[in-house]
Amino acid sequence: MIEITNNGKYALTLRNPVMIASGMMGFDPHLYRNLIKLEKLGAVITAGITYKPRKPANGPRVVPVTGGMLLHTGLPNSGINRVLAQYQNIWARSPIPVIPHIVANQPNDVARIAERLEGLPNVVAIELGLHDQAQAEDIQALIHAARQGSQLPLLVKLPLFNAIHLAEVAAEFGADALVIAGPPRGTERDPISGKLVGGRLYGTYLKAQTLRVVGFLAGYLQTPIIACGGIHSSTDARDYLEAGARAVQIDTLVWVNPAEVEVIARHIGGEELTRAIGALPDEWHPGLGKTQLMQRKKPASSQSTVPPPNLPELPLDRDDPTMPSPSQD
Amino acid sequence: MIEITNNGKYALTLRNPVMIASGMMGFDPHLYRNLIKLEKLGAVITAGITYKPRKPANGPRVVPVTGGMLLHTGLPNSGINRVLAQYQNIWARSPIPVIPHIVANQPNDVARIAERLEGLPNVVAIELGLHDQAQAEDIQALIHAARQGSQLPLLVKLPLFNAIHLAEVAAEFGADALVIAGPPRGTERDPISGKLVGGRLYGTYLKAQTLRVVGFLAGYLQTPIIACGGIHSSTDARDYLEAGARAVQIDTLVWVNPAEVEVIARHIGGEELTRAIGALPDEWHPGLGKTQLMQRKKPASSQSTVPPPNLPELPLDRDDPTMPSPSQD
């Protein structure tokens, strides 16, 4: 078991440090049962829950961008009461723990939602999603509200662009772990309607920006960090752990390349130890189909990726490039 | 001529609202003379100048990311004195105005550099590049220093991640225009050395993030905005103008696809009027080579992109997706 939070009153341990982030599973962890073996993962976060029902954004929109997309949904959900009526039993039967995600707008609402989540079977923690404009005062009130309502460990998800400004505050006010980070907003032109569309940005490039912030925060915060943003390979996930994250969350990869999610969980969960660079090709792929297996058996025409045996040691770097003294290059 | 700043004491007008951003031209606008007809553009910003010389980052590094790259250079330059000795005459002979970029670290240094730039032929403005950690007090002191040293119009470039926090401050303290924005920092794994490398992120995905901030700021600021970030096509540039920017700066495209820079300057400069959506293909391409011209003359096998004549009007949107009332979707 892996300790996701620090030991103490509100401790969370999971079998695997890889979770599904809020969003792609909706409220039903079985949505992808044919695509991903959930039991390989640590936990699944639900989509955002509000007190009252919310409709999807009118004409939900997706705009492709290089290596990613802009998506605007509207955080639709049927409100805490109907969500529980519909999914509570499904959560109880989920092969892995469920962590409901509360959309943190009004402290009152947060407290009432948290109360309803207390004591539900297989619900092991709460994730509080802060909105982009949240200031220090808001965070205090929202965390306080969640604590009032429930004794569950509290994960607080910060928006990327002000994660550095708010992380310390959230930690101080009692977050048991910080989820870094909610994706940034952007505006792009919709190729279909020709209009500018606002939404959140998802894709591979999230990783470099988020990794920077995770590394920066992990350097001085005591509160554990759960990294989330642009994880598309085991190397991405490992980079976050190496930068100081305790665990990771994965979202869009779930549908961009579902098989890879399991591979990551397996590698990061310690079932397979491979080096990031110069590793032998991993033959274990849950998505590997019969046809590809057949092809594997054909003699390969491409060159082997096994490193030559008498490879010298990598020369040591004379100054560490990740620590540039000047701050503007 | 296009007014880049508001009218007043420090007014800047240019022939074309498209400029080359700080970076790619180094200090010599002629560096790309075989790739781009500079005279098609409005102005060129130099690379960053410091008071004392600065060496390049040890082992400068580039890490490819999807649709972009992470780059770490170290802002190398030989200091204001040697830069002027070497380039002042080249600037004087440049076919378009030159805007030196001052790395804004110490107010003292900024004042001394600004002084040296005052009155140089063909130098029409100063761009002040703020560092990532700059706070309101720093900005006041730095802008004040630049004003002390020179009477040139002052462009202030803000880092993306805190542009919204600092824009109002910079405008209030006397920036004649704001350049939005310096690219964000990131960390990625270098595929060659296997190490994590920190640097700035460049690429196509910069645009959506920056456009959001430009649109947001243009909604309430009086100070003109020059948009910079991820411009790779005329459509990108137009989107910024439509969101409220007065002018644009382009950098990495200069070497990723130099011919396109001229196309953008031509379109945005008003020499060619095409609609963003449903436009006829533009036959004017400065990079169009003989072989491609020959191919153009072959009968095309692909379908025409001309819209059918009796196309109905686009249905009106019932609610504007760029203005979502809820803030977290």
Add this chain to the structure above:
Amino acid sequence: MIRESIAIIERVRRIGAGWQQVSIAVEETALANIQPGQSLLVRTHNSWEPYLRSIWVPIDADPAQNLIEIERPDSETYLPDVDIHLLGPVGIPFSLQKSTKNLLLIAQDFPPTRLRFLLNVALRSQRAVTVVLTGEAKKYPVAAFPTETEIIYSDDTQTWPSQKETLLWADQVFVVAPIPFYELYFSQLQQVALEIRHALPENYLNAVYDLPMPCGTGACMACMVSSRQYTCLDGPAFDLAKMRF
């Protein structure tokens, strides 16, 4: 039930006017049993760009051979023997009623690709099929249609000769339309149909939506056609008797 699997490109054939047909061999017979209306979400190369899968629409399938026939623009390059990654089947099959004798397929200003599988299945089960091609759809290489197909061309993008007669003749109608205008085309057709019939029978007038489908599982909500209906889960065909515009 949506699954992930790998297929191999078996054959690529240009059919003219900008189209090619790609035969893919799939691993599972279950997948080769894909039905008209269902589609596949495809990633053709091992790269994150483009990030979103393309929607591949079968125009025929041969479960005996585990083959699916796909139609793609010929501006894309496909080579035999190459792996492709599939997620699918996405969507529910078109409901072609047993009682339907006369089937009307309308490609309104949009390529008829999404109707071709249904055309083949209907002809194989001895129905009479008329295809209407308007606007852009008229560029489609109709030589690729089975010879029994009756084809009506129109000069207009919105109507066609003997529009009402064909709508009266048909027991079922399926219509495709271009994305920015589909609501307009669908509502116009709904109007015309309502003029000639008192009420629209269930399953009579079917609008086939061709919206972007990033996830295919109801998670991303990018493909909703109303506040409760998803193209990927409940479509791609929606009964125009129940739609309001």
Add this chain to the structure above:
Amino acid sequence: MIRESIAIIERVRRIGAGWQQVSIAVEETALANIQPGQSLLVRTHNSWEPYLRSIWVPIDADPAQNLIEIERPDSETYLPDVDIHLLGPVGIPFSLQKSTKNLLLIAQDFPPTRLRFLLNVALRSQRAVTVVLTGEAKKYPVAAFPTETEIIYSDDTQTWPSQKETLLWADQVFVVAPIPFYELYFSQLQQVALEIRHALPENYLNAVYDLPMPCGTGACMACMVSSRQYTCLDGPAFDLAKMRF
């Protein structure tokens, strides 16, 4: 003088062991006059991914036909008649001295591609050429070399049989090495050469750098080999007599 232009792929030929040779027809004879040592920055498709151009290294050129011969891994797919976008030539030509009679080319644990053009030019001007292949370089399909080439294989990645003799025999030496270890290999060779000669003559021992070159014009500073020298402007070959490691 670096320029942007468009070329067309004329022919693609596999030469085995993971390599193919691509002939490209260029627009300008000036570009077809590209010299050994110079390279091209290439964008093969109309997309922003990959963002950075690939470095294409000519292995021969025919100015009379405006043809350049390129060597690429055969995992990449090229089709004749396709446009490619070039920026180049990048770098300065290798300085093959008139007085050089014996030329030693060393591909140390790295494919000899960057030396092949020089090999062809040297043989055409009647020099004797010996090629040393160590480590990874031994996989290279040497059948592609002209028959006059003398080839030495080694079991080791760092040295080879009669290393000192070959270094004494040669009037000029050019060496390539793999990126993470190039400084190590180059400094070792520098050491060995210094042991057998009092001082290294100018232009005698040339290290050929194969660093990423995003811009090719000295702007991005990603290709620097020392605090003042750029691979793209001053390289790719640097005189090991003047380098310090």
